[in-house]
Amino acid sequence: MRSESHQMFLSQFPIGFPDGSGWVLDTETGNATALKVGGETFHTASFAGWVDASGERQVAGWWVRFEGSEGSRVLTGSGLGRVSYPSGRVLDRIEEVPVPAHPPCWYPGPDPRILFATSAGALVQYSFDTAGTDGSCASSRLRPIRWLKPPEILRHPFVEYLVWLAHPGLRGRILASIRSEFPNSSSIARAPSRLWWLRLSRDGLSVQDAEPADDGTWRADREQGASLPALSMQPDGSALVAFLHIVSSGHANGLCIAPLEIDGARGTATIRLARARKLDDEICEVPPAFSPDGKSLYAVRRERGRAVAVRRYAIAAHPWDESFRDGGRHGDTDAGLVLDHVPSEIAFPKREKSPG
Numbered sequence: 001m002r003s004e005s006h007q008m009f010l011s012q013f014p015i016g017f018p019d020g021s022g023w024v025l026d027t028e029t030g031n032a033t034a035l036k037v038g039g040e041t042f043h044t045a046s047f048a049g050w051v052d053a054s055g056e057r058q059v060a061g062w063w064v065r066f067e068g069s070e071g072s073r074v075l076t077g078s079g080l081g082r083v084s085y086p087s088g089r090v091l092d093r094i095e096e097v098p099v100p101a102h103p104p105c106w107y108p109g110p111d112p113r114i115l116f117a118t119s120a121g122a123l124v125q126y127s128f129d130t131a132g133t134d135g136s137c138a139s140s141r142l143r144p145i146r147w148l149k150p151p152e153i154l155r156h157p158f159v160e161y162l163v164w165l166a167h168p169g170l171r172g173r174i175l176a177s178i179r180s181e182f183p184n185s186s187s188i189a190r191a192p193s194r195l196w197w198l199r200l201s202r203d204g205l206s207v208q209d210a211e212p213a214d215d216g217t218w219r220a221d222r223e224q225g226a227s228l229p230a231l232s233m234q235p236d237g238s239a240l241v242a243f244l245h246i247v248s249s250g251h252a253n254g255l256c257i258a259p260l261e262i263d264g265a266r267g268t269a270t271i272r273l274a275r276a277r278k279l280d281d282e283i284c285e286v287p288p289a290f291s292p293d294g295k296s297l298y299a300v301r302r303e304r305g306r307a308v309a310v311r312r313y314a315i316a317a318h319p320w321d322e323s324f325r326d327g328g329r330h331g332d333t334d335a336g337l338v339l340d341h342v343p344s345e346i347a348f349p350k351r352e353k354s355p356g
Helices: none
Strands: 007-010 022-026 032-035 040-047 057-067 074-085 090-095 113-117 123-127 142-144 158-163 174-179 194-200 206-212 224-233 239-247 252-263 268-271 277-280 296-303 306-314
Touching: 007 040, 007 057, 022 040, 040 074, 057 090, 113 158, 158 224, 174 224, 194 224, 252 296, 277 296, 277 306
Parallel strands: none
Antiparallel strands: 007 022, 022 032, 040 057, 057 074, 074 090, 113 123, 123 142, 158 174, 174 194, 194 206, 224 239, 239 252, 252 268, 252 277, 296 306
16 A cells, blocks of 8 residues: 555645745655646645556646736636646646545546545545546536435534545545534534545445544544544555644644554454654644655644645654653654755745735
8 A cells, every 4th residue: 555646736825835836746756846837726636646648647636727926816717627747738627616625536546536525524526537628517527425324423524635545455445534513512613533434335426334443542532633644554564644633722733643453354444543653743734645665754844823844754763652642752753854855946935024
């Protein structure tokens, strides 16, 4: 089980690149290149795990178009978009359809089809035309995903983000971060994110089964949550999950890793939150990404509420010896380095204070 692709899309939101473009970080080499499509870019996007007939990868997500010069840009278009990488050739621009709140996940296989959560927490799939389309059939290609019978504990599920990787031990499961209402509460915003395994029906249009993905360590805790997960196979054959640790009271996002125990005989997969380790305390709400060999993890760090650097964290050196629940770091978990191979343009600009 490896990352679907070794490219990580870095959006201008919330990073704020001065030229309005997005950047692509190669987690295998540590190099970054700009993804420019005229005056267009992506708000959120992800890469397909396959190469198309032209030898390129495909990128899909929330496409945006701006007009005007720096400091006076105006949003003039928004919707679903798909482009080829690295050429930047536009395959689709589809307006007036729901867009992914976070990077979408691609269905396994070579078909250009994505699954994503909207800003309203609903699950939808979109099937792109293989050759590209002008969006004239968008309504027929967009399909809502129904919940057949969500568990009682998952009342009114609000899906945030999904990760879908092909691995025999996962048996088609999708890892999702989901919020739901607390018992006797009408405010879904109060519920912390939890990690769940989802299984889709054979036609892919309904959630057939949902079960907690973790060991229950935080299940009774209304303050702690986990969101925006990433999956990787480590060099020793073990599986690992990275995620953002959410503390509701302090609105803090920490970067954590935890072992994923896969029992192929029983068909179970459990994230051991009791053995989780914290790597950083201040991380932007951008999904982290593993390198293809699983030895490094990349995330966007923030200071004083602003994105400041892409950081690389060494993973192999962190044994599973203690829990981070006391709030402290253990061992050399703060050894992440600001990427030294990233072009200077990717250094996040400091916003100038307005005069007066």
